[in-house]
Amino acid sequence: MTSYDQPSSSNEEIFAENNNASTSLHSRCVATLKSPNSYTSSLVLAGKFLFTGSSDKEIRMWKRHQNPTDDDDDVVVAGKGAVKSLVVSADKIFSAHQDNKIRVWKINNNQNSGTQNLAHLATLPILSDRAIKYLRPKNHVQIRRHKTSTWVHHVDAVSALALSRDESLLYSVSWDRTLKIWSTADFKCIQSIENAHDDAINALAASRDGQVYTGSADKKIKVWGKPHGDDEKKHSLVATLEKHNSGINALAVDMNGSVLYSGSCDGSVLVWEKDCGGRAVAALRGHEKAVLCLGVVADLVCSGSADKTIRIWRQRCYSCVAVLAGHDGPVKCLTAASDCHNEGDQTSSYLLYSGGLDGDTKVWEIFVLPRK
Structure with missing residues (x-):
């Protein structure tokens, strides 16, 4: 039986700020989908729905809100x-x-x-x-x-x-x-x-x-x-x-198609830019184990790792602005989408979905705030 639980511990709420960047970032886990008999091996968003693929041959559909009931999902x-x-x-x-x-x-x-x-x-x-x-x-x-x-x-x-x-x-x-x-x-x-x-x-x-x-x-x-x-x-x-020294597990391309990100077994994410002749221009390091998945939303790059964490990186400056800890197993897959944008205070909001080998699929809210 799969359930949708609210986070119960404060260690799933993270505040991260990069003093060298022009913005600060707040993030928190707002919900957890629990699958005790399998783990989420793939994710995709389609309109108001989240589709998850499991390690046990299931494709499940969920409404994208914080408190769905057991009747909200459809399984094949x-x-x-x-x-x-x-x-x-x-x-x-x-x-x-x-x-x-x-x-x-x-x-x-x-x-x-x-x-x-x-x-x-x-x-x-x-x-x-x-x-x-x-x-x-x-x-x-x-x-x-x-x-x-x-x-x-x-x-x-x-x-x-x-x-x-x-x-x-x-x-x-x-x-x-x-x-x-x-x-x-x-x-x-x-x-x-x-x-x-x-x-x-x-x-x-x-x-x-x-x-x-x-x-x-x-x-x-x-x-x-x-x-x-x-x-x-x-x-x-x-x-x-x-350029990688170990096997490659994940790839992602930015919205313009000008930058490629690649994650490998050694825990690094390499950045390849077309404007630089397709060369690797940066290596994003911080994960302690293999990078298993990548996602790009707006100017943020998200990486999930076997070290049980998700790191959020700023494009162009290539700095880590947040580390999300909450999974009890390797983070196998993730996807992200814009939530809303407030033109008045220039605050951007995103939803990040991550699936781990712990059987949990977590929903994270990410807020990017302008620094004063």
């Missing part, structure tokens, strides 16, 4: 193992699963009750795609010494998903070392880049300019793209970014 169960990633496109949700599949869900709105529920639309690769590719030997690729599969299949856990800016393309990466591109219109796989990395691919991010970033246990970030205005061309390798 699919596949085997963890729901590794969730993305939203209009009235659809795409979910990546540990059973090597991608599933598509329709968000149905009930106008009378004001509620929503999820209905299964498809499982990728779809049957027609599999059948057509299976009949032609040239569509088969060798995945192990004595085993082949068609190139539309992921053959290991699908670790991350991302959407193109116009949401016409879905990108997926897997521990099978492939990057696949899908059409969101008909759910067909239109390209598969085999051996995109030398080891499992753990992270994925898509930029507004059409470039796609993949991060791997091989310590490399690869940049993929195709010529502008040429929809017929396939994605190909644009660049390889090498």
